[in-house]
Amino acid sequence: MTTAHDVVGIGNAIVDVISHAEDKFLERNGLVKGSMTLIDEARAGELYDRMGPAIEISGGSAANTIAGVASLGGKGAYIGKVCDDQLGDVFAHDLRALGVAFETKAITGSPSTARSLILVTPDAQRTMNTYLGACVELGPDDIDEATIRGAKVTYLEGYLWDKPTAKEAFLKAARIAHDGGRKVSLTLSDSFCVERHRASFRDLIDGHVDILFANEHEIMALYEVDTLEAAIEAVRGACEIVAITRSARGSVVLSGPDAFEVAAERVGKVVDTTGAGDLYAAGFLYGLTSGRPLAECGRIGSIAAAEVISHYGARPETPLDRLVAERSAANPA
């Protein structure tokens, strides 16, 4: 079968609006540190008025991952919904400039392109407040069958589960991928997202997911257990491959009866953790679709994640293919 892309990502197409904030700003505004909260347009306006000066960078979990795959030298495609406004142009540009195929039809008029107001506290943690805007218009009709069939992996973000039509789009894509003998990958996205959708996420993972990404909090929330070991026990066998990220403690990769521990890459100074999980998935999926062993997939994931947390924003600043080549030369496996 013809492979046009290594990975096609489906997700909420979002522009990040990133600002510094002190912990007391979070408290005063009732924000839970480290979480992603969905907000409406009025609340977005209110919060934006209170926030400090910001920078705008394309984001969106799955889109960050596809940007990472492309930066590593892989072929990526993306499906997500923007409006034909200035931020929609920014979002589309930033993917296409990396060679990513992005053909989803933009809506005209309103709602506007989605924004996530991201507060980065001095501990480099990010707290996200997302106005979904045009993203709510994503539906099954946006899932292009040829694109899904032509990609080695279809990668889905758990955040899509928050809207019924996006969920339908998600399931349609998973069916097409499997019918075509392709792999389906999911990221759990966020512990609160897992809390909202626990039962259906578990069904989904059992029935449709080959490669699962989660951080340790998300996977423990999914199985309502208190230790990583118990979560590993519970998820083992549910998917072909499971990669669990553990911040500075690296990641654990499960494959059938095997488990690998992958060390985190050293980072000079952690500036903003936004996108760490997205870029880990990028490195891992790039490794997998280019035929690398799992331990190396995890290592490329760690390198990509380390780059993105060393600066503001969830997209790589340094071309990742160059970075991986440098690291491999410095530390041959």
Next chain:
Amino acid sequence: MTTAHDVVGIGNAIVDVISHAEDKFLERNGLVKGSMTLIDEARAGELYDRMGPAIEISGGSAANTIAGVASLGGKGAYIGKVCDDQLGDVFAHDLRALGVAFETKAITGSPSTARSLILVTPDAQRTMNTYLGACVELGPDDIDEATIRGAKVTYLEGYLWDKPTAKEAFLKAARIAHDGGRKVSLTLSDSFCVERHRASFRDLIDGHVDILFANEHEIMALYEVDTLEAAIEAVRGACEIVAITRSARGSVVLSGPDAFEVAAERVGKVVDTTGAGDLYAAGFLYGLTSGRPLAECGRIGSIAAAEVISHYGARPETPLDRLVAERSAANPA
């Protein structure tokens, strides 16, 4: 007289779109490294399509300076023209979030808010391509007399000279400031800008400017001389205070018969020189309007400039008041 603000800035209200580029990208697209070129909407679209992924940060020379003054703890106001579109909202937010008064009426519809497509090469030099958009609508009616009369210093960017109505606005503001016993400050902005307007800049400086900012290339271009010494000779006496920046070699401050050399602050790694001159002016004007001696004004300018070249974008990432307090504690005068 009542002083509502320390500095009011008048300039082109621009959102910067910043991307990495290799030197060969500049060559292929006929761009002159280090310059600011005015481009039309079609050319902006063409260049944007060719550029890599970018980040969006509010910019505009005088607006960067006012943001710096506010970040240092000074009171700033700004006059400049945006459109009521998403980038216009971003621009207004980023000033107001710093406590800057920004009341200029936005236009509706088109042209859209100005953008500067900035290519940062591996040597950290920036090459700017500016689509002025809504800025061309700035005119004398936008100059609010009370705001000018209420500010210790009215700060003007040379770039305004490129459009006749902005030039009129500029001259109106200078007249109001002087009639009210206030100071007028000008930055020459860019060597090419000086080449375009040499004669009228010289008239302006002789007749209307009390505090002049320029880098060494701009001041030499203004007087058509080949050495800094000759330029200093020529400008001496034309204004009350002249501050000439010299990149890594610091700055020279002239005041009547006196001249001070101010060292540059050390920077770990120069990432993007965009905004260096703007932030030097911010520090200098903050020092001046808070009654510091000239040598200290220059030093605060150097600290602010060093901060902004250590990361992408022309607005401070670290609150400058904190930075100046830290440096002063570390190196008491």
